[in-house]
Amino acid sequence: MLEKGRISAAQFSILAGMSVLATSLLTAPGIVAIDAKQDMWISPIWISSAGFILVWTLYKLNQAYPDQTLVEYAVSILGRFAGKTVAALYLVFVIFATANVLRQFTDFIKLTFLLTTPDFVISGCMLLVCWLVARSGIETVARLPMLLLPLVTLFVLMIYTPSIADIRFERLTPVMEKGAVPSLIGAFRLLSWMPAFSIMNFYMPYLNNRKHLLYWSLGSVVVVTLTLSVTFVIVYTVIGAAVVNYTYPFMILARYISFTEFFEHLESIVMMIWVIQIVIRISFGLYGAALGMAQCFGLTGYKPMVPPICMLILLFSLWGIENAQFVSSPSMVVYYTLFGMMLPFLLLVVYGIRQLFAESDSPGYPEGETSA
Amino acid sequence: MRLSMHASARFIRCSCVRVAAPLLLAALLSGCWDRTEINDLAIITAAGMDLADDGKIKLSVQLFVPSPPSSEQGSSTSSPGASNKTIIRYATGLDMADAAARLQEMMSRRLFWGQADVFIFGEKLAKRSIKEPMDFLTRHPHPRERANLFVSDGEAEEIVKWKTPIERNSAETLREMAVLQTGLNTSILQVIEELAEEAHTAVIPVVRIMRKKPEVPFIGGTVAIKDLRQAAKLDSLETRGLLWLRNEIKFATLTAPAYPGGDYASVYIYSANSKLVPSIKGNKWSMLVAIEATSNLNENASTLDITKEANVKRLERTFEGIIQSRIDKTVKKAQRSGIDYLGFAEQYHRHYPKHWLAAKKDWDTRFPKIEVRYKIRLTIARNGLTGKNATLQSGGGNNS
Structure with a gap:
């Protein structure tokens, strides 16, 4: 095994939850609102079902191959050639998804705070931190979110609490004016976030209390769904129909806060939340990609893979993405769904079929060792 | 021999660090190059x-x-911002x-x-x-x-x-x-x-x-x-009517003759809450403006004895009428122009989404025909520090 460290199920679920929430808090409201409008808070609830299925799939695969990541059990399930190919494609997806997050981060910082700083410097500084986190091993990657969670919670509450005064709940009516379709389209757009849960597979083998795995992972999905839903409610009840006009409604919310004319200009808090979350999200992907890459090519350690993958992420984020509209474009959603959701699911299906044949062909064949 | 090689390697490494450290520190010197x-x-x-x-x-x-902040310490005594x-x-x-x-x-x-x-x-x-x-x-x-x-x-x-x-x-x-x-x-x-x-x-x-x-x-x-x-x-008065409809009245002073032909009385409204309640019956669209307000008596120059409850009630009705006429003026004006800046459309959209979807297109022609009804409740909670104020009222009454 390339990784000697062990993490707990709680750390694992906080890591996954915060990673998925990272970019969604800031950019999702504006994107989901385009179609869902006042029903936007329903969209996360729809899409949580996809999250549950994904987590359950990963859990099942992990039960079949307790000590392996997706990269390894893809080979076990599909055979050497197909398995390695699928694993490599999946790794490209992980790297691309992480680069996408980095690009969103860079765009936001460049648009709102550091107007004249070059892209490269912003992305580079961020990657430098993530490189340090990822190369320190799984324990650092997983404990960092746990350490920072109280801070992020505090900051988020500092934005929600003063906005309560501006909330007008009647803005949420009429609920489901045009049926479920608008909120479903919103949910479809959220599919560019939920597949990030699939990166969990790189961490699942290193849990020390695996019997809690399923509950903690499902809990993670529940918390992500609720956080998104509550954020959407607050954003829409404060900003109203104008949410659609803004790229970062969450930041507008923070800027709009004027609590007794004293607590104003809270956008720097948004920046702090954002930076912390992005560090966690990128290290989550970076560590996963490095570990997967090492396993895919049969290296003896994953650490040498971290700097090249950092480079790839940086280049993908600057060159691979054309403009700011990439986050929710249908092709992106399809790509994410294909690799983040369909791939694990198909692996499980193939595994199930193989089990079936293995059982009928030669009864008594030990489970999980169909092709070793 | 081996020992000396080891020592020289260590020496080289040490000197590398010695050179690199100040160079790295130098990177910080750029500090505020883009300060504003x-x-x-x-x-x-x-x-x-x-x-x-x-x-x-x-x-x-x-x-x-x-x-620019003056370098001398003494200048802080002069009025700041002058x-x-x-x-x-x-x-x-x-x-x-x-x-x-x-x-x-x-x-x-x-x-x-x-x-x-x-x-x-x-x-x-x-x-x-x-x-x-x-x-x-x-x-x-x-x-x-x-x-x-x-x-x-x-x-x-x-x-x-x-x-x-x-x-x-x-x-x-x-x-x-x-x-x-x-x-x-x-x-x-x-x-x-x-x-x-x-x-x-x-x-x-x-x-x-x-x-x-x-x-x-x-x-x-x-x-x-x-x-x-x-x-x-x-104008200003019509704006007040608009504020009532939008539930943005925080405080208001209303002045009117205490009774027809009497002297003026004023109330100060310190708490007000208004609500638009739409309703559709058949093809008839109507809007109920429901207002609840609490006020204190601010001035009473008339001979009305406001220590009697019946008179207070009478005064309350008078001022309710004033509020209604103010709002009505704004509503009539909006309906005449056919432009819905009163927020009616939003209310129908919220409470009757299906009807609204059908009526949305010809809203400009439908809006002027909406019947507006009022349900206004004004309470005069306190009379101020004086009650009947007999001295002033007997004096003032004689003159007029």
Whole structure:
């Protein structure tokens, strides 16, 4: 095994939850609102079902191959050639998804705070931190979110609490004016976030209390769904129909806060939340990609893979993405769904079929060792 | 031999670190290479947008020029901010961004929009379209969503350049006035939000300048925006009616004869709550305006004995009538013009989404036909420090 460290199920679920929430808090409201409008808070609830299925799939695969990541059990399930190919494609997806997050981060910082700083410097500084986190091993990657969670919670509450005064709940009516379709389209757009849960597979083998795995992972999905839903409610009840006009409604919310004319200009808090979350999200992907890459090519350690993958992420984020509209474009959603959701699911299906044949062909064949 | 090689390798490594460390530290020396100090900025406190004669946009900005902090310690004893100046600059451009860029050409300091709390549209521009400036104000990362919007009665420039004796500058004066909320107080975000709602209308307060000496700008009246241009104008009294409908009345003083032919009495409303309740029966659309208000008696010059409960009730009915007539005046005006700036559309959309979807297209013709009913409940909770005040009333009564 390339990784000697062990993490707990709680750390694992906080890591996954915060990673998925990272970019969604800031950019999702504006994107989901385009179609869902006042029903936007329903969209996360729809899409949580996809999250549950994904987590359950990963859990099942992990039960079949307790000590392996997706990269390894893809080979076990599909055979050497197909398995390695699928694993490599999946790794490209992980790297691309992480680069996408980095690009969103860079765009936001460049648009709102550091107007004249070059892209490269912003992305580079961020990657430098993530490189340090990822190369320190799984324990650092997983404990960092746990350490920072109280801070992020505090900051988020500092934005929600003063906005309560501006909330007008009647803005949420009429609920489901045009049926479920608008909120479903919103949910479809959220599919560019939920597949990030699939990166969990790189961490699942290193849990020390695996019997809690399923509950903690499902809990993670529940918390992500609720956080998104509550954020959407607050954003829409404060900003109203104008949410659609803004790229970062969450930041507008923070800027709009004027609590007794004293607590104003809270956008720097948004920046702090954002930076912390992005560090966690990128290290989550970076560590996963490095570990997967090492396993895919049969290296003896994953650490040498971290700097090249950092480079790839940086280049993908600057060159691979054309403009700011990439986050929710249908092709992106399809790509994410294909690799983040369909791939694990198909692996499980193939595994199930193989089990079936293995059982009928030669009864008594030990489970999980169909092709070793 | 091996020992010495080992030692020399260590020596080389040590000296490498010794050279590298100061070099790394040197990277920090660049420190503030891109610093922006306060005296590099031209801080905009208010901006006025006017339509120039050739169809271009004339931008007039009020700049706050902070005096550089004096190096002497003694200067702090003189009144702070006395040397801070407010100056006015103008530029004309094809659109707002162009005007801002041209303005920058004429400035030795970088324009900074982050402190701009007041934006004023000239009347002519408002009548053409507020689309351009609004797009600039929301797209640009600096102007704040809570900044106040106004439409001026005449040129916006007049108000921007007006010098106030009390506050720091006219922007501050207007903002404070808006906060007191005798008229509307609308932020950029609110206007954008209202424009995005079903009726696509918004209301923006009007700033007028009192033409008598001394000239004072004040918030008097409202402009209703429809299709991004000024569509109707309300005076101060009609604005009060609008505020009642929008549930934005925080406090109000109502004055009326205590009974027909009697002297005036006034109440001070300190708590008010209004609600629009739409209803559709068959093809008949109606709107119920439900208001609950609590007030104190402020003045009673009439001979009405307000220590008797029946008289207090009578007075309450009188003032309820006053509120109703105020609101009704605004409603009638809106219905005559056929422009729904009262927020009725939004209420029907919320409570009758299916009916609304069908009626949405011909809303402009349907809106004037809506029957508006009122249910107003005003309570006079306290009579003030004096009760009947017999001394004054006997004296006053004899004279009249």
